[in-house]
Amino acid sequence: MSEQNDTPDRDALASEYFDLLPFEPYPVQEESLLAYFTGDQGVLVCAPTGTGKTLIAEAAVYEALRTGKRMYYTTPLIALTDQKLDELRESAVRWGFAEDQVGLVTGNRTVNANAPVLVVVAEILLNRLLNPEAFDFAEVSSVVMDEFHSFNDPERGIVWELTLALLPPHVRTMLLSATVGNALEFTSWLSRAHNRRLQLVSGTERKVPLQYEWIDDEILGDFAEKIAAGDDEQRRTPSLMFCFSRSQCWTNAELLKGKKLIDKERQGELADYLNAADMSRGAGPKLKQILMRGVGVHHAGVLPRYRRMVEELFQRKLLSVCVCTETLAAGINLPARSVVLPNLLKGPRDKKKLVETASAQQIFGRAGRPQFDDRGYVFALAHEDDVKINRWREKYDSIPEDTKDPGLLKAKKQLKKKMPKRRSGESYWTQQQFVQLYEAESANLSSRGRLPWRLLAYLFGKDPAVQPIRDMVGRRLLTPQRIEEAQRDLNRMLITLWSAGYVELDPKPKAAAPKKGPPKKGDKQKADAAQATAGLFGELLDKMRGDEPADAGESEDNDDPELIESRGYEVDSYKPVTATPTDRLERLVHLRSINPLFGVYLADQLAIADPDERIAALESVLLVPGTVARFTRMPRIDEMPPGTLATTRLDPRLLQLGLATAEELGAVSESEDEEVTDRGFGRVMFDEPRVWPLTIGEKILRLFRSEFPRVHNVDVRPVWIVGDLLQYGGDFNKYVTTKKLQKDEGILFRHCLRMILLLDEMANVPPAETTVETWEDPLDDIAEKLTETCRNIDPESTDEMLSQSGSEMDELTEIGRRNS
Known part of the structure; x- marks a missing residue:
């Protein structure tokens, strides 16, 4: 069958595929297959998990192999792509085609990247649609989107939505989803917003109830x-x-x-x-x-x-x-x-x-x-407590209330004394x-999440026109009220990019009229910080205040982006026509692992950082789970004193802006002095809540949030994993065993791999005040040591993760943060 003769029409393809099935399809499968082969633009299949949707999806795979066309099979998770690759290869061989006709491309791994059938994560497909000059879709016959209910994912659903919007009209789509509550409304929206008319096939019965x-x-x-x-x-x-x-x-x-x-x-x-x-x-x-x-x-x-x-x-x-x-x-x-x-x-x-x-x-x-x-x-x-109560009640009730038997009466009395109870808390x-x-009814599908910053930067790098993006926002599956808010949010993003010097907006935004009201929260924060400063920190802050002009912060110069950023703008009626990129915009596109605005800001700060500061700051943005972070905390300030970046730039700036107190920066208060003295007598006394010194990542984040108040969903979680591991000479087993972290070693391994990828990305956004030797070489050195460590742990997974570094991973392969 692998010999290509005449290209069959869809009726013949359908007949061939049905003949190849190992068993009779049940109703929802048969209806879905007929809808796919007879429809012009595709089908949305909504059916419970376990109803054999893979058999439906493989019809599109067979069609591509049989006709010599290309197709994409997309999944929401990298973990699913390997399994789908194996499944589809087995099917291809069963149909008489070569195994290498099916390939795989993720941000981490590639197998037969030129194969006509490619299993990909959704981000890869979006990347290729955004690069039509590099990826031709003329010969692509179809796209399968498996586990399509991921459209509802708050962080990554936007990828599916944008992909649907950008697919050429001739590419038929097969959306496979668990049951959804608004399937008819969703297909109507697709038709209305994106001119994509899909047949809807819904099933509620499972073959295996x-x-x-x-x-x-x-x-x-x-x-x-x-x-x-x-x-x-x-x-x-x-x-x-x-x-x-x-x-x-x-x-x-x-x-x-x-x-x-x-x-x-x-x-x-x-x-x-x-x-x-x-x-x-x-x-x-x-x-x-x-x-x-x-x-x-x-x-x-x-x-x-x-x-x-x-x-x-x-x-x-x-x-x-x-x-x-x-x-x-x-x-x-x-x-x-x-x-x-x-x-x-x-x-x-x-x-x-x-x-x-x-x-x-x-x-x-x-x-x-x-x-x-x-x-x-x-x-x-x-x-388990309720089970014990139920068992007790069964025994207790088995003794009749009106029994006259002395033995049973005694047993019932003893049972009553031992009645188990639910625990408080x-x-x-x-x-x-x-x-x-x-x-419960199935959930409705709706648009989730904001436009990713990196995508916005990428699109403006291609075309500075704002209206196409505004039109795209207007077509999202949202209520009219939420559409309006999404348009305002787009304006906020545009103004943030402009105020940070990434784009030039035309016309420029206007500062919003000042609002009258009680003193701002920041004013009290500054006053509190001033009262808290003492010793060296107080002298430092006094010196800075003495160097400032008397009217600092009160200028009416609307062209000062930092001042405008702090005062706010008019967003409701603002309609910029273009967002022309500056030389800085390209830096945002290189960062996939973290919020790109924060990533570039972080890189600029780390230019003068000590090696330990650099590692700690980068680790903190990778957000390991809290249950792991609890056991991999940063060393105490007396064990790892603040480095050059903290002492010469971050601490003075935080004090100057009133964003941190002296105690948060490591100054010892009187209560802490008393605590130390009391410990000498075996007692610990706290008159006030303990103030924990800020870590390097937390300091940078506070400054970032002050300068970029409209950038949300940015956080850090201070850990010392890579730093500690390197002190163990990269011996992962010794590290996890000594720290008793064996049960979470998979999280730690993945953290190391993510760190390698982040180091590679950060190497592409060097700060102005660095050189290759001072910026890239130290990052490469850490990455090499970590790579060797990871290969010793799990060579197959390491090579899969890192094999694409420098090729497709240099493109827009990931939109936003992954939730692996």
Whole structure:
């Protein structure tokens, strides 16, 4: 079939594809395939998770291979692309085509980049649409957008939206989504806003229906053993056990380690597999013990090579249970008979909330394997305290209230004394909430998130006209009121770019009329800071005040961007015609890993930083999870005193602007002096709340927020991971073992990889006051050391991540921040 003869028409293609199916498609699949082959512009398929949407998607793949055209298969997550690559290659070979006809391109990895069928993350497709001179879409027949409900993602949904807006009219689209509440409204919007008319196919029935069960009389370990017992028909395993934190995954996996979950035959196969694998470092020994009992652990804290092992063992049916986080529900194919939820709440201990409906329904949909099961099982377990109460109540109620038996009366009295209770401060969930989750209506699709700064910079680099971007904002799937706010937000972004010197606006913005009212919060902050300064810091600030002109900050010069930035502008009626790039604008396009405005600002500050300051500041912008940051904090100020950047630039500036107190910059207050004295007598006394000195990243962020008040969603989380690791000579295993961080080594590994990529990006935005030797060489040196460390940890994942550095990663491959 791989020999290309006459190009078949769509009817013939449809007939061929149906003949190739290994089994009869069920109704929603058949309807979707017919809609795709007969429609001119494509189809939106909304059906529950587990309804075989991959079979529908592969029709577009077959069409491209059969006709010699090109197509893109997009997913929202890099984690899904590898799996789709393998699946589509297997299908291509089954149809008689060569395996290398299917390739992959992500921001991290490339396989057969010139293949006619490419599996890509959504950002790659958008990048290519924005570069028509480099990527020709004339021969592209179709685009599949899998897991399209990611359109609702607050950070990355904008990528899907812009891609749909930019696709040429001849490219047919196949959007595959879980059920959505406003599917008809969405297709109407697509037609109205982007002239793309898709046929809608909606399905509510699963081929493998779900059975929901509330378990209020079993604790987790006993229940897991129960569903793993019996023959193949009686067992409810393999099972995915979803937890809402990495620590809970480990806790539950440890609990299950002592349970009988697999038979001796499978345990023998596991032993052979695991004994042949190198699991001697980090979390390897602990994970190996757990795996030997038929339990897998799958979350971001597990190294990628261990996650791949868990996936392989689960797919080979050698594991009964895989304990995982909700990320796995996004589409990674681990076929399971049942889903178990030991908890329905997520969030910090004192702020737990019911899991979001959309996320819960994604999780539920992972249950049931079409080729093996007649139904999928979703089990939600009551809190262990409630199970104990239920068990107690069953025993208590079994003794009649009117019994005359002295023995029973005594037993009932003793039971009453031992009645278990719910604990104060503990969070609980109910059966009603479980029912609420699986009976809830599907979420509506709508436009989410702002236009990314980097995209805006890129577009103005191509064309300074503002109206096309304003038109694009006006076509978003929002209410009229939110459209108006989005237009104002665009104006704020334009003015911010102008005030920072990245573009020249025509006409220029006008300063807003001053608002009368009580003193500003900043005024009090400055006064408080002045009172708090003492000693060296007070002298320094007094000197600065003496150097300032008497009327500083009161100029009426509207052309001073910094002053205008602080006073505000008229945004409601402002309609600039052009935003012409300055030489500075190109710097924004190089930064993918972090907010580009903050990234450039950070680079300019780091020009005079000491090596430790540079590492600490860069690490802080990569935002590791708080549960990891807690154990990888920056060294105390007495262990790592402020460096050149802090002492000569940041601290004086923060004091001058009233953005920090002397104590926040490391000055010791009287209360702290007293505290030190009291410690000598074994006592600690605090008259006032402890003031923690600001880290280098926090200092830079405060200044940035002062100068860029309209730039939102920028934050730092001070950590000392790379800095500490380098002090261990790059010995990752020694570092995580000494620090007892084995359970989060996957997070730390990924942090190192992200640091390498950030260093590469920052090398492309050198500050004016540096040279190659003073800027790029130190960054390259750190990157080389980290690369060697990462290759020693997981060479395959490291090479995949870094293989594209310098090629496609130099383009607009990522829009905004990733949520991996």
